[in-house]
Amino acid sequence: MFDSSLNPQQRAEDLSRLAKEHFDVLVIGGGINGVGVALDAVTRGLTVALVEGNDFASGTSSRSSKLIHGGLRYLEQYDFKLVREALHERELLVSSLAPHLVKPVAFLYPLHEKVKERTYVGAGLALYDALRGFKRALPGHKHLSQKTISEIAPSLRTDVVTGAIRYFDAQVDDARHTMMIARTAKRHGAAIITHAKVDSLIKKGKRVTGAVVADLDSKKKINVKASTVIMCAGVWSDQLHKSFGIEPGYEVKMSKGVHITLPGNAIKADEGIIIKTAVSVLFIIPWKDQWMIGTTDTEYLGDPNEPLADRSDVQYIIEQANRVLSPRISTEQVIGVFAGLRPLVANKKDVDTTKLSREHTVDRPVPGFVSLAGGKYTTYRVMAKDAVDMATNDITKLTNESVTSKLPIIGADGYWALTQQVDALAARYNLKSETLVHLLNRYGSDISDLLELISEDRKLATPVSRDLPYLKAEIVYSVMSEGAQTVADVMERRTRIWFEAPNFGLDLAQSIADLIAPHLKWKAPQKKASIAEYVKLVECAKESAANLTKI
Numbered sequence: 001m002f003d004s005s006l007n008p009q010q011r012a013e014d015l016s017r018l019a020k021e022h023f024d025v026l027v028i029g030g031g032i033n034g035v036g037v038a039l040d041a042v043t044r045g046l047t048v049a050l051v052e053g054n055d056f057a058s059g060t061s062s063r064s065s066k067l068i069h070g071g072l073r074y075l076e077q078y079d080f081k082l083v084r085e086a087l088h089e090r091e092l093l094v095s096s097l098a099p100h101l102v103k104p105v106a107f108l109y110p111l112h113e114k115v116k117e118r119t120y121v122g123a124g125l126a127l128y129d130a131l132r133g134f135k136r137a138l139p140g141h142k143h144l145s146q147k148t149i150s151e152i153a154p155s156l157r158t159d160v161v162t163g164a165i166r167y168f169d170a171q172v173d174d175a176r177h178t179m180m181i182a183r184t185a186k187r188h189g190a191a192i193i194t195h196a197k198v199d200s201l202i203k204k205g206k207r208v209t210g211a212v213v214a215d216l217d218s219k220k221k222i223n224v225k226a227s228t229v230i231m232c233a234g235v236w237s238d239q240l241h242k243s244f245g246i247e248p249g250y251e252v253k254m255s256k257g258v259h260i261t262l263p264g265n266a267i268k269a270d271e272g273i274i275i276k277t278a279v280s281v282l283f284i285i286p287w288k289d290q291w292m293i294g295t296t297d298t299e300y301l302g303d304p305n306e307p308l309a310d311r312s313d314v315q316y317i318i319e320q321a322n323r324v325l326s327p328r329i330s331t332e333q334v335i336g337v338f339a340g341l342r343p344l345v346a347n348k349k350d351v352d353t354t355k356l357s358r359e360h361t362v363d364r365p366v367p368g369f370v371s372l373a374g375g376k377y378t379t380y381r382v383m384a385k386d387a388v389d390m391a392t393n394d395i396t397k398l399t400n401e402s403v404t405s406k407l408p409i410i411g412a413d414g415y416w417a418l419t420q421q422v423d424a425l426a427a428r429y430n431l432k433s434e435t436l437v438h439l440l441n442r443y444g445s446d447i448s449d450l451l452e453l454i455s456e457d458r459k460l461a462t463p464v465s466r467d468l469p470y471l472k473a474e475i476v477y478s479v480m481s482e483g484a485q486t487v488a489d490v491m492e493r494r495t496r497i498w499f500e501a502p503n504f505g506l507d508l509a510q511s512i513a514d515l516i517a518p519h520l521k522w523k524a525p526q527k528k529a530s531i532a533e534y535v536k537l538v539e540c541a542k543e544s545a546a547n548l549t550k551i
């Protein structure tokens with residue numbers, strides 16, 4: 001309790017808790033929904049264990065568009081309830097729950113003619129603003145002329161863009177946010193174990209009474225006893241239902257979405273851009289000093305474990321962006337690429353994936369087992385609450401109400417005060433102000449842990465590479481306190497080197513391994529194996545996106 005650190009020692013302690021305790025709730029899956037459920041349940045006073053087969057957010061939750069948004073396009077589908085709920089969550093996250101991680105971002109909606117489209121889109125955005133309710137952390141929309149647009153976004157084609165409307169949403173580093181929620185759940189007493197997989201369920205008659213967990217490190221199996229098991233397995237839901245012998249009330253269709261990253265100078269614009277496509281929307285999103293563009297939306301029938309972008313995905317994104325951009329962007333400028341799978345809850349077979357519901361489903365097919373699937377990243381907190389509410393049917397002790405709407409996640413407490421002390425802190429620790437801002441936006445008030453590491457060993461204040469903002473201290477901290485256990489965990493999710501550095505940052509794998517090895521007590525073979533695992537992931541991704549120059 002009270003310590004939020006995730007590391008090898010904590011993992012060993014929590015594994016032994018798994019074998020000994022009877023938990024009120026056992027959560028399967030450490031994506032945003034699983035960690036959200038763990039936090040909701042443990043802060044209601046329940047005993048909780050969470051088991052993740054790989055790393056936090058290693059599934060869909062590290063591969064989203066990273067927008068905390070109401071979903072402008074759901075307005076067109078008249079899904080006002082979903083939009084209102086998501087906008088409410090956006091306000092909470094930006095203003096109080098995670099202001100260090102969730103930041104406002106402005107988007108331009110380019111218009112192609114002067115009257116009809118402006119009226120239609122303007123009305124939609126006015127409704128979008130109105131659905132925020134009375135809490136308003138972000139500014140409202142604003143109509144802009146072609147002249148203003150050419151100043152704000154010189155890269156928007158003046159031959160096709162006649163003006164624009166600016167509106168606000170928010171963005172987040174999804175993998176980091178998911179891990180920080182897991183740490184918050186840890187702080188409140190949850191047992192949290194990654195790289196351990198639920199193999200099967202334990203049943204008494206029809207009732208589920210626990211699960212068999214395989215520790216992927218020791219290869220040992222542990223019988224875990226729980227009043228209720230809550231499965232948050234995203235695109236793995238169908239396959240787990242099947243192996244558990246459970247007949248669910250829904251099935252999950254997979255839809256692949258790809259993003260690419262480009263250097264900052266590829267597009268001249270001060271704000272993001274959203275354009276409508278035939279099937280969905282395309283976002284051109286400012287991402288640190290780069291651009292992230294996506295996404296595609298295509299049915300996916302392959303292996304959920306490693307979705308990959310192919311050349312046609314990348315070409316589609318570039319073609320769509322070039323409908324409004326000049327100079328045109330090209331495949332030669334692409335720095336990185338990533339692909340994710342949307343878990344879409346489907347009630348009927350053979351439905352076009354873009355038309356499937358983005359709403360979530362909570363199912364309790366047998367006593368002692370609840371599953372949660374679908375929805376959006378943005379509304380994870382509401383979904384988690386719904387799942388725990390449903391699970392209370394199987395928990396005999398009195399369960400309190402959810403408190404997560406008033407529970408800032410770790411690092412949020414004191415964040416606003418620290419933003420006003422940047423220069424003083426930078427001077428005290430002999431860092432650049434921009435480095436301090438970078439750290440504040442990743443750790444919030446837990447920046448003190450990083451500053452302590454740097455004070456103890458000044459070498460850790462240098463970046464891992466000249467072109468990346470990450471300090472060596474951050475790499476060390478990721479295994480000391482953030483639960484990273486492999487080179488891939490660090491490269492893909494604790495940092496975003498995977499898509500921010502050319503060639504997937506392959507040349508940094510060795511130095512990252514050198515930094516983390518002593519803290520993970522690795523000998524040479526383990527270090528080599530972890531680097532080799534990353535190299536293999538990179539080779540598969542490169543082969544799939546063949547012939548893109550930089551990646």
Ligand SMILES: Cc1cc2nc3c(=O)[nH]c(=O)nc-3n(C[C@H](O)[C@H](O)[C@H](O)COP(=O)(O)OP(=O)(O)OC[C@H]3O[C@@H](n4cnc5c(N)ncnc54)[C@H](O)[C@@H]3O)c2cc1C
Pocket residue numbers: 028029030031032033034051052053054055056057058059060061062063064065066067068069196197198199232233234235236240255256257258295340341342343373374375376377378379
């Ligand atoms: C391209 C794309 C863009 C998106 N953009 C946005 C956006 O901008 N905003 C937004 O709000 N939403 C967005 N979404 C939706 C959002 O990302 C997802 O709804 C959300 O991440 C799903 O989270 P999850 O926890 O359900 O699934 P996941 O993150 O996939 O988590 C499931 C976890 O279960 C684990 N697991 C599976 N089997 C086992 C087992 N046997 N034992 C233990 N663990 C197991 C997996 O390893 C995985 O980590 C986007 C989705 C995609 C694909």
